[in-house]
Amino acid sequence: MxxxxxxxxxxxxxxxxxxxxxxxxxxxxxxxxxxxxxxxxxxxxxxxxxxxxxxxxxxxxxxxxxxxxxxxxxxxxxVGMGGERLGWPVTAADSLTETVVRGVRHYRQGRFGHNPPGIQACVGTLGHVLEPSPQDAPADLRALGHFVLARCLAEQYETERAIHHFEEVLRLTPEDEYARMGLLAELSVMVHTSPDELKSGTELDWQERYLKQMATALERIKNPHSLELLGVIFSEEEIKNAAESNPERERKLRRIGAGAFRYKVR
Known part of the structure; x- marks a missing residue:
């Protein structure tokens, strides 16, 4: 090459x-x-x-x-011409495969949120077939669909829906580091949301879910770039800068990290 x-x-x-x-x-x-x-x-x-x-x-x-x-x-x-779609498994359920193909295509066209119509098309395409998730389809295909839908929902700031679909990915494929980081990123948004703006759950509920996932991520994730990002969130310098000499806020940030973060993968 x-x-x-x-x-x-x-x-x-x-x-x-x-x-x-x-x-x-x-x-x-x-x-x-x-x-x-x-x-x-x-x-x-x-x-x-x-x-x-x-x-x-x-x-x-x-x-x-x-x-x-x-x-x-x-x-x-x-390769794969002549009846076999390039890059896609041939054993998957046909109807869901075609839908996931369209969803991924829209996701790519959405360009990480820079092209909102692509993101909206992805959510519209995948949402109606994955909410609820079809249990008779191959797990890896469902996991891919949930991941792509979660990413697009995150781009639309539909954080709680994105969390649900990242959790579905991890239920199907527990070792998926991208989904784990995606889930953690969306939970970081929730714990840094003002309590009076939360639509469901309490501030402590979201903190508990976030810290539980953070502990799991630090235990399971091997990607050095992801670990470096998580290290920055809890670094002394970042927390001091974000606290702005506010002792009460500093105590909170030492618990949940310096701020929310986004996690985007292609």
Whole structure:
């Protein structure tokens, strides 16, 4: 792969997409993909499509795509064409899979809240199929849907709904560090909300839930960047700065941390 990435975007690479619906080579496409993962066992790469296809119907801008690098090939080649959606499990329940695909697409188009219509479309797409969650669908597919919905709800500041869906992810996949950090971030918003603005629960209720999750996170999370972030929240310097020489507020912040934080992952 060395030498094949964009000089100004080191995660981006051009990938060849053969068109399964046409024998005309002019209907094949070469598009840019951001690489996000690699499977050493199969040699396959997972990425996010950055272009809007001109001819292909199976993928759209923002979709997951899987590709590999055949020996002596001039470009990496997308795999999974011909009935198998690129980047998505083929054993999942069809109806929910298609809905989650649309939800993820809207999430990507939402660009972490910078494009509100994408975020709103994600919530509208996933909310009606995951509230309540279908129990007969594969757990990993439900977990993905709940995570994406939680992220979009967080972008809309629907904090309590986001908390519910992050908790659903952890119920299905307890070791998901991204969901655990997402849940912790939303709980941090609740504990730093003025008591008279809380719509449910008491200040102490939210603090108890937050501190319980914080203890679990510090015990289970291995990602050094996440641990560094949590360390900053409870650092002496941050607490002193946030307390502004107010002894009562300082005592509270020593318990719950210097402030709320957001946690965004792509």
């Amino acid at each position: 060395k030498g094949r990435f964009h000089e100004k975007a080191p995660d981006d690479i051009q990938v060849f997409f053969p068109n399964p619906e046409s024998e005309d080579p002019m209907k094949d496409e070469v598009m840019w993909v951001t690489v996000i993962a690699h499977d050493a066992a199969s040699g396959a790469f997972l990425g996010i499509l950055l272009n809007a296809p001109r001819h292909l119907k199976d993928v759209q801008e923002g979709d997951n795509v899987v590709f590999h690098l055949p020996p002596d090939a001039p470009l990496p080649v997308a």
